[in-house]
Amino acid sequence: QKEVEQDPGPLSVPEGAIVSLNCTYSNSAFQYFMWYRQYSRKGPELLMYTYSSGNKEDGRFTAQVDKSSKYISLFIRDSQPSDSATYLCAMSDDYKLSFGAGTTVTVRA
């Protein structure tokens, strides 16, 4: 079993829909949780960073962490075609990031 599980999708939604992404993990030492966005043939770009449990909102993006359930989520409101990318969850207890497999999202115009 992988340390971080993420459904690879693919996920296809119409423009304006809410995109819901999630990851589960097994290492209870993880305290730092991140979501990265990766466009084709590009490096991952940090979207959201959360420490411990709780919610964080940044524009159309909301990240949630539930450490008791070892479950994290990312919601994208009012999705746009430019949101089409692969979304990677990542987490760590220090500097070494453990990544999910990534979910490929397509937002249809």
Next chain:
Amino acid sequence: GAGVSQSPSNKVTEKGKDVELRCDPISGHTALYWYRQSLGQGLEFLIYFQGNSAPDKSGLPSDRFSAERTGGSVSTLTIQRTQQEDSAVYLCASSLKGVGKRTQYFGPGTRLTVL
């Protein structure tokens, strides 16, 4: 300012050859990381450099892999006697130290193909 840069962007080599991949971190970032992204394995940690401290090499998959960081800046990842399973995208990231290490900035990667 400039982000993390990597070269070459693509590298095709024959099995058994050695390759060198280069990473230029963001200026002022003292921490540097190498990751590998391959189909079926996702993104996996390889090695971590922080200042003058001994690097964390725990993610290197075999002794054919090595990395160095000169002058606390540029890093080179070397793969000796390449194998087909080494084909992947090699990503470099950098960050500040301390709490800043939570925010890692990635380069565009080097796509390595071993024939």
